Amino acid sequence: MTAPPAIATSGLTKDYGSGRGLFGLDLEVSGGEVFGFLGPNGAGKSTTMRLLVDLIKPTSGSARVLGLDTVTDSLEIRRRIGFLPGDLAMYPKLTGRAMLDYLGELRGGVDARTRDALVERFDADINRPIHELSTGNRQKLGLVQAFMHEPELMILDEPIAGLDPLVQQSFHALLGEVSAQGRTVFLSSHTLSEVERVTQRLAILREGRLVVVDSLENLRKVAVQRLEIEFAEPVDPGEFRAIRGVTEVHADGATLTVGFEGSADAVVKAAAAHEVLAVRPREEDLEDIFLHYYRSESVA
Amino acid sequence: MSFPVTKITLRLRAAAAVSAAAGLIAVMAAVGALFPSVGHTIGTLNVPKSVSNLLGGADYGTITGWFRSEIASIYGPLVIGAIAITGAAATTAAEEEDRILGLVLAQPIRRPRLVAAKATAIAAIVLIVALGTWIGLIVGVALGGGGITLAHMTALAVQLAFFGFATGALAIALGAGTGRRSLASGGAAAVAILGWLINSFAPLVAGLDWLKYLSPFYYYAGHDPLAHGVNIAGIVVLGVLSLVLTAGGIVGIERRDLRA
Numbered sequence A: 001m002t003a004p005p006a007i008a009t010s011g012l013t014k015d016y017g018s019g020r021g022l023f024g025l026d027l028e029v030s031g032g033e034v035f036g037f038l039g040p041n042g043a044g045k046s047t048t049m050r051l052l053v054d055l056i057k058p059t060s061g062s063a064r065v066l067g068l069d070t071v072t073d074s075l076e077i078r079r080r081i082g083f084l085p086g087d088l089a090m091y092p093k094l095t096g097r098a099m100l101d102y103l104g105e106l107r108g109g110v111d112a113r114t115r116d117a118l119v120e121r122f123d124a125d126i127n128r129p130i131h132e133l134s135t136g137n138r139q140k141l142g143l144v145q146a147f148m149h150e151p152e153l154m155i156l157d158e159p160i161a162g163l164d165p166l167v168q169q170s171f172h173a174l175l176g177e178v179s180a181q182g183r184t185v186f187l188s189s190h191t192l193s194e195v196e197r198v199t200q201r202l203a204i205l206r207e208g209r210l211v212v213v214d215s216l217e218n219l220r221k222v223a224v225q226r227l228e229i230e231f232a233e234p235v236d237p238g239e240f241r242a243i244r245g246v247t248e249v250h251a252d253g254a255t256l257t258v259g260f261e262g263s264a265d266a267v268v269k270a271a272a273a274h275e276v277l278a279v280r281p282r283e284e285d286l287e288d289i290f291l292h293y294y295r296s297e298s299v300a
Numbered sequence B: 001m002s003f004p005v006t007k008i009t010l011r012l013r014a015a016a017a018v019s020a021a022a023g024l025i026a027v028m029a030a031v032g033a034l035f036p037s038v039g040h041t042i043g044t045l046n047v048p049k050s051v052s053n054l055l056g057g058a059d060y061g062t063i064t065g066w067f068r069s070e071i072a073s074i075y076g077p078l079v080i081g082a083i084a085i086t087g088a089a090a091t092t093a094a095e096e097e098d099r100i101l102g103l104v105l106a107q108p109i110r111r112p113r114l115v116a117a118k119a120t121a122i123a124a125i126v127l128i129v130a131l132g133t134w135i136g137l138i139v140g141v142a143l144g145g146g147g148i149t150l151a152h153m154t155a156l157a158v159q160l161a162f163f164g165f166a167t168g169a170l171a172i173a174l175g176a177g178t179g180r181r182s183l184a185s186g187g188a189a190a191v192a193i194l195g196w197l198i199n200s201f202a203p204l205v206a207g208l209d210w211l212k213y214l215s216p217f218y219y220y221a222g223h224d225p226l227a228h229g230v231n232i233a234g235i236v237v238l239g240v241l242s243l244v245l246t247a248g249g250i251v252g253i254e255r256r257d258l259r260a
Helices: A045-052 A074-080 A096-107 A112-122 A135-147 A165-180 A216-222 A237-241 A265-272 A286-299 B003-042 B049-054 B063-091 B093-097 B100-104 B111-143 B150-178 B181-204 B209-214 B216-221 B232-255
Strands: A007-017 A020-029 A034-038 A060-065 A081-084 A153-157 A184-189 A201-206 A209-215 A225-231 A246-252 A255-260 A276-282
Touching: A007 A045, A020 A045, A020 A201, A020 A209, A034 A045, A045 A060, A045 A153, A045 A184, A074 A081, A081 A135, A096 A112, A096 A135, A096 B003, A096 B100, A112 A135, A112 A165, A135 A153, A135 A165, A165 A184, A201 A216, A209 A216, A225 A265, A237 A246, A237 A255, A237 A265, A255 A265, A265 A276, B003 B063, B003 B111, B063 B093, B063 B111, B063 B150, B063 B181, B063 B216, B093 B100, B093 B150, B093 B181, B111 B150, B111 B232, B150 B181, B150 B216, B150 B232, B181 B209, B181 B216, B216 B232
Parallel strands: A034 A184, A034 A201, A081 A153, A153 A184
Antiparallel strands: A007 A020, A007 A060, A201 A209, A225 A255, A225 A276, A246 A255
């Protein structure tokens, strides 16, 4: 018998009125996958995660986590998952250690060695009161509590927020390890750079609706790409605008920024007709990919 | 019920409860010490019946009347009500507003068990304050020259505890039902004050005497525990009310979305 998907939603809707909320989400996340859930602030990412953890009830539609219904089997789901809320808050008077002890007692079955290893890995300060900790140090505690019982599925809302680059590296390594163990990670972010190194697939959400679900590689293929080309002398931008697939050209002195879809071959060949000092790829940001899909949708 | 939730709630609220209990002991010791020199001089105040009712009879000439007016009618219920209401509002609605409850309820714990555990902790906090009241009464009455039996002092502490249970349970019901701290504390405080006014004024208005039965104050002090001992019926009413209100909070939080 095949294992059920880690997450499966069907027409999942949470309508807050005035167009706010989540609408008709159909999504499937396979077991062992690191899945990125992307969208700008207010897109519905946190709402989706809160529905999966049963902190809020759907207006319509349904969701299953590890094959269990999020409303009727919520307790069993919460036993088997780890959750990091996007707006993480803990008792300010307690130390990190006391807070982790408390959550561990509530959950039961937490191996102290696993917890301590995570504390060490993230270099989390568990001896000071939480109100004295920086946002990043509080986030480390949030990550420890989400992973410390070695759950089958981790639902992480903006997990990298506030973390310094070294801790981010540790976090990414941990995601790789849990994925290799066959465990699933469902994580949200509003910036692509946070998730592109770790996710196999991602979904983009905008204004409560799913825009696309695909691998990052496929998304990049269809998205607008840009090259920044520095010439020895200023060149005519019209020469590049005439190339098939080029969507935009900006000139700044002897530097051209060329946006294009598909292969870079024609752009590079056109540039080679001039003396080129440097070619720099301009990394796509999430908004570019969003805009691409909006344009596609509006045309459709 | 969840023992870790009760334990953490007690840990976070115990300092306030112990401070309140210590304060009550100190105040009652001072009140008792003042009685021999001041009480007999004041005697029974010649004030309108309405004011007399608000002050628990305004009889300052006897040790029982002195403590009834100084402690039982206002100060005692004010302190225990405030501790119960602020504690209850802080453990449900405030945690929800502060976004802590979202993390807690992402753990494998049912909402009814969480609310029941918090209600238990608030009851324990009320008992700490009631114990302070009891000790304070014993010390104060001794310093005042005696004259109230241990049983009647115990009766006041017990009635006061049940009054605290009821006001705390109301705050839990409002907090768990709405997730709003201001509504939980403000609503419960308003009901407690209204109950005090109704219990004092309703008996003075022909045809409205029955209103006193709607006041938790009546079941706490209507029987005058310092003079007559424990009022079992009053305790039962307040106890049942506390359980019903807590159950209402459980139903309320179970049916709604968490706010934050």
